[in-house]
Amino acid sequence: MKEPANNPADLDAMKTAARSIRGRVVEMSHAAKAPHLGSALSCVDILVAAYWGVLRVDPAHPADPARDRFILSKGHAAMALYAALAERGFFAPSLLEEFNRPGGRLAEHPSLGCAPGVEASTGSLGHGLPLGLGMALAQRIQGFPTRVVVLMSDGECQEGSVWEAALFAAAQRLDRVAVVIDYNKWQATGRTDEIMAMNPLAAKWEAFGWTALEVDGHDLAALVDALGRVPDRSGRPLAVVAHTIKGKGVSFMEDDNNWHYRIPTADEVRAARRELGLT
Amino acid sequence: MRNAFAAAITELAAADPRVVLLSGDIGNRLFDPFKARFPDRFFNCGVAEANMTGVAAGMAMCGLRPFTYTIAPFATMRALEQIRLDVCCHNVPVVIVGTGGGWSYASLGPTHHACEDVALLRALPNMIVLCPADAAEVRCAVAAALAQAGPVYLRLGKKGEPAVHQTSPRFVVGRGIVLREGRDACLLGLGPMVATALEAAALLEAAGLSARVVSMHTVKPLDEELLAEAFRRFRLVAVVEEHSRIGGLAGAVAEWLAAQFPPPPGRLVAFGVPDAFFHEAGGQEYARQRCGLTPVQIAQSLLRVAGAAC
Numbered sequence: 001m002k003e004p005a006n007n008p009a010d011l012d013a014m015k016t017a018a019r020s021i022r023g024r025v026v027e028m029s030h031a032a033k034a035p036h037l038g039s040a041l042s043c044v045d046i047l048v049a050a051y052w053g054v055l056r057v058d059p060a061h062p063a064d065p066a067r068d069r070f071i072l073s074k075g076h077a078a079m080a081l082y083a084a085l086a087e088r089g090f091f092a093p094s095l096l097e098e099f100n101r102p103g104g105r106l107a108e109h110p111s112l113g114c115a116p117g118v119e120a121s122t123g124s125l126g127h128g129l130p131l132g133l134g135m136a137l138a139q140r141i142q143g144f145p146t147r148v149v150v151l152m153s154d155g156e157c158q159e160g161s162v163w164e165a166a167l168f169a170a171a172q173r174l175d176r177v178a179v180v181i182d183y184n185k186w187q188a189t190g191r192t193d194e195i196m197a198m199n200p201l202a203a204k205w206e207a208f209g210w211t212a213l214e215v216d217g218h219d220l221a222a223l224v225d226a227l228g229r230v231p232d233r234s235g236r237p238l239a240v241v242a243h244t245i246k247g248k249g250v251s252f253m254e255d256d257n258n259w260h261y262r263i264p265t266a267d268e269v270r271a272a273r274r275e276l277g278l279t
Numbered sequence: 280m281r282n283a284f285a286a287a288i289t290e291l292a293a294a295d296p297r298v299v300l301l302s303g304d305i306g307n308r309l310f311d312p313f314k315a316r317f318p319d320r321f322f323n324c325g326v327a328e329a330n331m332t333g334v335a336a337g338m339a340m341c342g343l344r345p346f347t348y349t350i351a352p353f354a355t356m357r358a359l360e361q362i363r364l365d366v367c368c369h370n371v372p373v374v375i376v377g378t379g380g381g382w383s384y385a386s387l388g389p390t391h392h393a394c395e396d397v398a399l400l401r402a403l404p405n406m407i408v409l410c411p412a413d414a415a416e417v418r419c420a421v422a423a424a425l426a427q428a429g430p431v432y433l434r435l436g437k438k439g440e441p442a443v444h445q446t447s448p449r450f451v452v453g454r455g456i457v458l459r460e461g462r463d464a465c466l467l468g469l470g471p472m473v474a475t476a477l478e479a480a481a482l483l484e485a486a487g488l489s490a491r492v493v494s495m496h497t498v499k500p501l502d503e504e505l506l507a508e509a510f511r512r513f514r515l516v517a518v519v520e521e522h523s524r525i526g527g528l529a530g531a532v533a534e535w536l537a538a539q540f541p542p543p544p545g546r547l548v549a550f551g552v553p554d555a556f557f558h559e560a561g562g563q564e565y566a567r568q569r570c571g572l573t574p575v576q577i578a579q580s581l582l583r584v585a586g587a588a589c
Binding site for chain 2: 129138142168171
C-alpha cells in the first residue's frame with residue numbers, strides 16, 4: 001500500500017485556527033445555551049493538530065472512500081468539532097448558527113450526516129473506538145491506506161467497551177489506528193482519578209499492547225509529531241495520552257469544572273474573546 | 280439451524296466480497312470452511328460482544344456487510360446499546376445473528392436463555408427482526424438479511440430442529456408463510472415453534488378443530504395483511520412462540536390489534552414464556568413442558584378456549 005503524502009499546515013496557521021475555533025465555541029455555548037464548554041475547549045488543539053497537521057481529508061470530497069477517519073468519541077465536545085470542521089472548510093460557518101436550535105442540523109451531540117465531515121453519531125461514551133476499529137479493518141480488506149484517529153475523554157476510559165476494543169486492536173495489529181485521550185483530569189462531577197483509578201493511564205494502554213505516548217495536549221507540534229507516526233509499521237496501535245487543561249484558552253475557565261455545565265454570559269463571551277485576541 | 284447458517288454465509292461470502300463474519304468466540308469448528316476460504320473476512324472477536332458489535336458497525340459504515348454471531352442473549356442484550364446506537368442509529372447493514380434463541384440452551388440455565396431478545400430488538404428503530412422456522416427458512420433468511428439496506432436481527436435455534444418445509448420456501452421479509460390451511464383457528468408460529476404449532480394443529484384436527492398454521496418468520500415489519508385477514512376469518516388466532524409473553528410476536532400482534540377499528544372478530548391467544556426466569560435443570564423439551572408449550576398442552580388449551588368461545 002502506497003502511503004499518501006502528509007502536508008501539515010504551518011504552526012502559525014494552526015495556532016490561528018485554534019484561537020478562532022475557541023472563540024466560536026464560546027459564542028456557540030452562549031448563543032445556544034449549550035453545556036460542555038470546558039470539555040470542548042480542552043480538545044481544540046487536538047482537533048487542530050489532527051485536521052490541519054495529520055488527517056488526509058479533503059473538505060471538497062468529504063465522502064472520499066480513501067479518506068482518513070476522525071471520530072469524536074467524546075461527542076459532548078461537538079461544539080469544538082463543528083467549529084473545527086467549519087474552520088477547515090467542510091461547511092460554511094453560517095451552519096454553526098443552527099447549533100442546538102429547534103429544527104437545526106447541529107445537535108448538542110454529533111449525528112452521522114448532520115454536516116459534511118462528521119463521521120459518526122456519538123454521545124454515549126465508549127462507542128468511538130470499536131467503530132474506528134471496524135473502519136480500519138474494512139479499509140484493510142478494501143485496500144485503502146486509511147488511518148483512523150479516535151478522540152476520547154479520560155472519563156470515557158472508564159467504559160468497559162474501550163478496553164474490549166483496546167485488546168482487539170492489539171490482537172488485530174491495527175497500527176493504522178490512533179487514540180487520543182483528552183486527559184484533562186476532570187469528568188462531569190469530579191476528578192477522574194478520584195472517581196476511578198485512571199493513573200497510570202499511558203501504562204494501561206502499553207499493557208494492552210499499544211504504543212503509548214504522553215504529550216502536552218496543547219502543544220500543536222508535539223501532537224502533530226505523535227499522530228504523524230501512524231502507521232509506524234510496528235503492528236501496535238498508538239495511544240496518545242494528551243495532558244490538557246479543561247477550559248483551556250480562557251483564564252477564568254481553565255481547570256474549573258463548573259464549566260462542564262455553566263453557560264457563559266455575554267460579558268464572559270466578550271472577555272474570553274478578548275483573551276483569545278479575537279475582539 | 281446453525282449448520283444451515285454456516286453453509287449459507289459461506290456460500291454468500293463466495294458471491295459477495297463485502298460479506299464479513301465476526302464471531303464472539305463460538306462456532307469455531309462450525310466456521311472452519313468459511314475461515315479456510317475467506318481468512319481475511321473472518322474475525323474471532325473474543326468474549327467482547329460490545330466491541331464486536333461496534334466493530335461490525337464501523338465496517339458497515341465503510342461498505343462491508345458484516346454478520347455478528349454468538350449466543351442470542353450475548354449477541355443482543357450484552358451489546359444492546361451498541362446495537363441501538365452503532366448499528367440502528369447509524370442505520371447500517373449489520374446482521375446480528377443470535378444462535379440459541381429462546382430455550383435452545385435451556386439446560387445451561389437462565390444466563391443462556393434468550394426469551395426477551397425479540398422484544399428488545401424490535402423496539403429499536405430501523406431494525407428488522409427475522410425468526411426462521413427451520414433450516415430451509417434459515418438459508419432464505421440469511422440471503423434476505425444480506426439484501427437489506429439496514430440492520431437485521433436473525434434469531435436462530437440451535438441444531439436438529441424439525442423441518443417444516445420439504446422444499447425451499449418462498450421467503451419474503453414481512454410476509455408470513457402459510458404451511459397448513461384450516462377453518463376454525465389460525466396458529467402463528469415463531470421460529471422453531473412453528474413445528475410445535477404444526478403438531479398441535481394435527482392434534483386439533485383429530486379433535487375436530489381445523490387450524491391454519493403460519494410461519495411468522497418476520498416479527499418486524501409485521502405482516503399486517505395476513506393479520507387483518509386472519510382476525511377477520513378465524514375465531515381464534517393463537518401465537519406460539521418461545522419468547523416472553525411480554526413484547527414478542529404476541530406483543531407485536533396485540534399492538535397491531537389494539538390499533539384496529541372497528542376491532543376484528545378474532546380473539547388473540549398467546550402461548551409463550553411466562554414473565555419469570557427459568558431456574559430448573561432440564562433441557563428445552565422439559566422447559567417447554569413446564570410452561571405449557573408442548574403440542575398436546577397447546578392443543579388442549581386451545582380446545583378449552585374454543586369451547587368457551589362457542
